[in-house]
Amino acid sequence: MSEPYELSAVAQLAALRAGDVSSRELTEHYLGRIEKFDGGLGAFTTVAPDLALDEAARADHRIARGESAPLLGLPLGIKDLYPAAGLRTTFGSAALAEFRPQADTWTVGLLRQAGAVLVGKTTTAEFGATCFTDTAVTGRPTVTPYDPTRYASGSSAGAAAAVAAGLLPLAHAGDGAGSTRTPAATCHLVGVKPSRGLLSSSVPLTSLAGTTIEGPIARTVGDAALLLDVMARPWNGDPDGWRPDDNFADAVERLPARPLRVAVWTDPGFGGARQHPEVVRAVERTATRLQELGHDVREVRIPARCDDPVRSALRTHFAASVHAAVRSLVPPGRREQLLPYTRYLCAEGEALSGADLFAANRVLAHYASAFLTALAGFDVALTPVTNGPPVPLGHFEAGGVAGIADAMLAWSAPTPWANWTGQPAVALPSHVDGDGLPYGVQLVGRRRDDASLLALAAQLETSALWTDVHPSCWDE
Template identity: 65%
Template sequence: MSDLHELSASRQLAALRTGQVSSRDLTEHYLTRIDRLDRELGAFMTVTAELALREAARADECLARGEWSSLCGLPLAIKDLYPTAGIRTTFGSAALGDHVPTEDSWTVGLLRRAGAVVVGKTNTPEFGATCYTENGVTERPAVTPYDPTRYASGSSGGAATAVAAGLLPVGHASDGAGSIRTPAAACHLVGVKPSRGLVSAAPATSFLSVGTEGPIARTVADAALLLDVMACPWPGDLYGWCSTTSFADAVTHPPRPLKVAMWTDTGLDGLDPHPESVHAAERAARLLRDLGHDVREIAVPARCDELTRQALATWFASSVGLVVPTLVPPGRQHQLQPYTRHLVAASAEFSAGDVMRAQSMLARYASTFLAVLDDYDVALTPTTSGPPVPIGYYLADGVEQVSDLMLDWSCYTPWVNLTGQPAVSVPSHLDGDGLPYGVQLVGRQRHDAEILALAAQLEEGSLWSDLHPPCWYR
């Protein structure tokens, strides 16, 4: 058998069930790779080797009896924004460096009950507030394994780094403004942001629901496998719904001919996309046409003008400003990162009316996208406006510039969180410097199975090659 990490998650599960490999062997393989490689990659916040081996032993007992659940024996790590009973959960903050929850979050509980073996917590920025993964807890930011001098994006940077480097078979992640899709693009992976309500945010509830958990994987089939487990809403979810089909089954059937709207305009005045980002979208459009889909280039449905930028900044800062006092005791707030302190200070200046007006403006912005795209089944864009950025890029000119720089790079993704549509980022190609680019597919609300089937069709049509970074072979 090949090195175990070379097998897809689906093939690893098949090998576990047929007895070709034990969960202990598989878990030890990944723990060894984590120990050997992660110091230079920054993928993990916490590694739980002893716990993982105990869970692997229990999984092997179940497998020996022929009793297994969908993820039985498969190693997995949880993004460190989500509570895990008995495992340190820092939310990316040094102020919570010793926080150990007593209960799992809803989705973590689903994954553990499905038999996943938890090997640790993946790296994330403080409270998930940036599209780069750097904090005061870990010594190393999460970097793309294709160039360790560049960020793996964020806030699911640790998960993407781990999957791309062969430290995990598949990754648990979350996305509030692109935080699954941009790390997937930066690491040559598949990243799925589900429709609003498909994956529960419990125990959190909100009338403005923009964030959601989802999978990061090497293949569309592996992403669908994990999404099938995660897509089980909590009964009290305001937007909860259940799919009528298995996503793992859906990706095996090509979709019907679809009408696709494509644009590469960033929607930001004065900002042009990198030529390789445009090339990525054009490659995908050509293949979609070859596969029988109707692709039409359109103008970006809504521009992100200065007022919209301000509304995004107000909404974002106010969100962080609510979270920090809830989670961080006053005596520890001096340990917060400079950008977090900047957001908290900004949020203190907003009135309730300011926040409500910002939310109203963003709702109109999102509605414009929905109205324009009503005649289309799918939207196609680049995932990012350029390649992964160098370490230190966002803070080079001070915390005041971070928000604008992040929006410039990730400008294609936040609108999808506002509309609640499903989106998948799939790999495209590596440029002449070996840096990855991805493209984003956005489907109709609650048409997650269809957009996954389209992504699988592009994978089958060889939109991207099965490439790996140098550390994959170490």
């Protein structure tokens, strides 16, 4: 008989509604796995068993009364960049290690209204600034369960590590330049960055250009759609907010309405970076599968590269964003507790002028425009997620703090462009290499056509593009 963590989130909800398992039993099950495995993974910054069990008890009472809600009784983790009332929220920073917010963010409130049982906060990079996660709050890196000597990326690393190891059925995440998709790729998972405006974030860390958006990390496309349906209710005051015509759980049950035109490239788009052979293999095998499914797949040149002006503009954007977040959240007397790279970004941000930020955003707008123009005749782009496997611990910091930004982009350059175009993007698993390391691919769809993108992702999933290859801790 399957253990609860082996079931999809959709199946666990069905078991809760049928009375085959209680929310308390399910929550205790996950709390036990967290206690057993998280010491070696660093997936959680905060675990709240008392709060979780109280919420589970309330969920069981509601189920017994015949109430229903989309996530009623299902355990869930919240990324530690997003405040949740009653749960310690550190933003990945030791300077905020004791902060307990009084209110939920907009999206966390939606998840609670849907009946989710919050078991804790998943670990994030300090202020979401890096695609690797090693925080002074926990004193340890967040690693992929597939190889604990390698990062689970960032900044949604804890969410991905927890889902991949069976410590959560699915998880809340957030993506400012790939921060949902690259962790999903390092952990053989599905990670969704929705179109701009589908979700509203009230967190003060929201990026200055509106490029950061929350989304799900899950083991299946159906599970991701389940969580996305709950979160896809933008705040009425969001100027970019929009609502889909249909729910995503229905969309993933349908095939794409017609054969799609798919642009494909394998170039990572960064300097003279060599195309990693396993990354090329991942994209090519996915392209072949799409052709077999009847789609029109055409190889194209990458529309724009992450050249010196773009890299400079990205550094300006992140320095300004992190500097603004630190100024807003961290009292001056605690800023010495910030990590060296965060202090470096704050110094860079302090020196920026409004004109500098305006010029950087103009460069990034032209960068985004090149992709939108080149892809106007296509429904989907198929690309790498990262330029290589999960990265060994210490890799990004080997050249000192001044070299971290370029070291990160050399690995993660395939993802940020979709944040600036505002298009929906999904990371999907591809395969695991001979060393047991996972690789993924990225699909990017048309703006505000998230449903078609998820339908295509589900079609690839049902065609057995990838199999459930779990890390060693899965069966322990």
